Amino acid sequence: MSRLVVVSNRVAPIDEGKQAAGGLAVAVLAALKKTGGIWFGWSGTVVEEESQSEPRRTDVGRLTYATLDLSRRDFEEYYNGFANQTLWPLFHYRVGLIEVSRRTREGYKRVNGYFAEKLVPLLSPDDMVWVHDYHLIPFGEELRQRGCTQRMGFFLHTPFPAPEILVALPNHRELIRELCAYDLVGFHTHVDLRSFADYIRQELDGEVEDRGPEGGMLIHAFGRTLLARAFPISIDTENLVGIAETAMRSRHTQRLKESLVGRRLIIGVDRLDYSKGLPQRFQAFEQLLATYPEHCNRVSFLQVAPPSREDVPEYIAIKRELSELSGRINGRFAEFDWVPIRYLNKSFGRRVLAGFYRTAHVGLVTPLRDGMNLVAKEYVACQDADDPGVLVLSTFAGAARELDSALIVNPFDIEAVADALQRALTMPLPERKERHAAMMRILRSHDIGWWRESYVDALTRAPYG
Template sequence: MSKAEFVVVANRLPVDHDPDSDSGWRRSPGGLVTALEPVMRKADGAWVGWAGKPNLQVDPFDFEGTHLVPVSLSEDEVQNYYEGMSNDTFWPLYHDVIAAPRYRRAWWDSYVTVNRRFAEAAAEAAAEGATVWVQDYQLQLVPQMVRELRPDLTIGYFHHIPFPAYGLFAQLPWRRQVIQGLLGADVIGFQRVADAGNFARAVRRVFHYETKATGIRVPNGDGTTRKTIARAFPISIDTESYIELAQRDDIKARAAEIRENLGNPKKILLGVDRLDYTKGIRHRLKAYGELLNDGRLSVEDVVLVQVASPSRERVEAYMQLRDEIELTVGRINGDRDTMDHSAIRYLHQAYPREEMVALYLAADVMLVTALRDGMNLVAKEYVASRVDNRGVLVLSEFAGAADELGSALLMNPHDIGGLKDTIVRAVDMPAAEQGRRMRSLRKRVRENDVERWSQLFLSALAKAKEPEVGA
């Protein structure tokens, strides 16, 4: 194939290996894939990523109009680079140390090796003067590595998770290397203004570079400098696709069927999360259990549906979390269930988008209680799906979505008393107030969809290609 003018570099390819399908592959359901799919359709691009299985050697191939460049990882690299450094060091550190991060030199060495492999694949796939867009915390060293290999390229990086305050980031033994890696990009995108601010402070503290709203001056090593932009580009969803699904008769019928199967309660509360300690599932269950014990809610009137999709099942902290949540659910149901009504319907599995939209339509209250979240697209999916302008979004102020979705009921999930009051307020909210709030939320989500996110980021990148005035 000819070289690509636009290259996405992400930890995973946008496909999963599926021996049963005709091509041997099927499209992945992940949020990042959904977010970038419209961009890749329009651009004649290439996507560099891991094929999802260790030791899988696959030549580059085309899939549904996108050229895919698989990067191979060994079993050891999956354990050290991915499960270790990415998910047992960076993930907890960047999410306010909700779980303790572990710093292992062998993990870091593997992280450097794998990042270099991704960078080399991207440099090889890119045409002269092309644009390369690197995605997320697994690949923080790639921007600088690509720049060293291909100084002709324009390089973007988007950080999908929070970037921590310097007091936390300073713990990282390899903080200099990470900042240097990120500064290889021409544009570095974050979910929140606060994240971009945290990054700029880290740059000042570690390297003493000049950081302004107009950009960060990064030395080239030859006495000259170049400018790197670091600012917020909040990610979103393909809003129209959720609206279309929510208007389908079969999905509306499925929503009614879900309500009926749950015993037609007066109110359905819904939580949809990856099974992750950052999502505040424990806090949500504690608040709900106490509301039942206090008599402020009853199982005859209210049910909580908790979808917790499997996540990082080989990482110790996640195994412990699953045990703890399932014990809590069992205890609440054991104490509160009747023959006809269940307190919590707990579903440890992932569902296709159609079923999720039916659940969003069935749910009167959406609970997003994240302790720290880069964005939380579930909040936006729920809002997009509520074509009836009904339903209440209860949203943690520690999710990036809170910056945009101010008409939700915002709360602090660490304040269990406040969370309980907010849930009761949501359950009791009059239809007129629901409509007022939901119309405002839907306006934001429709205006700021995933296409606008990618346009804003890519136009900032295109501007970065232009020579600086007076340079």
């Protein structure tokens, strides 16, 4: 069996391996422990001076962690710049937020080249290289230019935009050429896959052979043939079910239940980001209370939103907007013994969140655009099958393609989301159980292990050479 080399922007801290909550970390660790190999990427450390040092290596059994630091300049141009102020808004259909700069694009290319240069000496001829996410699109081409002939796959964890959106990027053709350097390109959904194929046809006049839902599409472009296919990422379902059951006895869960004083709970958990639809979500909860006043003093909404990219203006603005919205809504509806919205800018561990999910009667997951959104899947997995809560899910989340037994909503339609919340809060137990069981069948048959094995198997069979 070929050794697997995983490349991602960040490498999960070694001492946190047992608690790796993210889908990527869980899948990567399991794959590497099975095949042996390397997990390569940025250490998370920013240094002031330019660095060309060799990767720091730590061996844990058959697994090698290899990490590099970034200079302040590289961090600003590659990470804060092109990756997160150009590609992130572009891929999430927020064209008006895109910042275009040759300087940051050059920094993005430079860091990908730097990473590739440092990985090459660590590679063996029969390795398989699996690259992750929008930060590292050029990485495969950088390896090819350095003479690497190994099988290479790429997986995009964000949505992939329609051609009409993608062409807003001045160097869109160059970006797609870089993507076509891989042997396998994976997306979350068939919608993303179709957008990629449409770009190949419309903008490049390339050829696309559709091999059906399970076979993906053969792409012929830039003198290469590659396989593109949808692989919807998932969660460690059974493990999370067990965690949620035990978490109900935890101190945090008991404190939360006591604080509700018999009220029902709606929960949202999202990184603080403009793609998550949080202002619209707050407004929908306000609309619920205004339209269905019987829920006043009987329902609480807990929104957990850990801050991210705190030095980026758009993130500063949304944090301020949400503080103002929650303050206004609480001022309008609060009683001396009840605050409608509990808005927390902090993170919680996996076990604590599992207990919170299981306590909540409604999971409110309403991004304006999301590649998958694992919170939706985690909420479902954490429910008590004998008395499950209801998932209200945005049609623009990749998870909606699988979890179609949720209440699917358009997050831009504030009144419709409020109506869905009303329906969720009043849904009879038999319907709740039926919907939950249908979604659990999907989560059990398509868990994180299925995702990992499907991708690795497809990479071994993809066109090569």
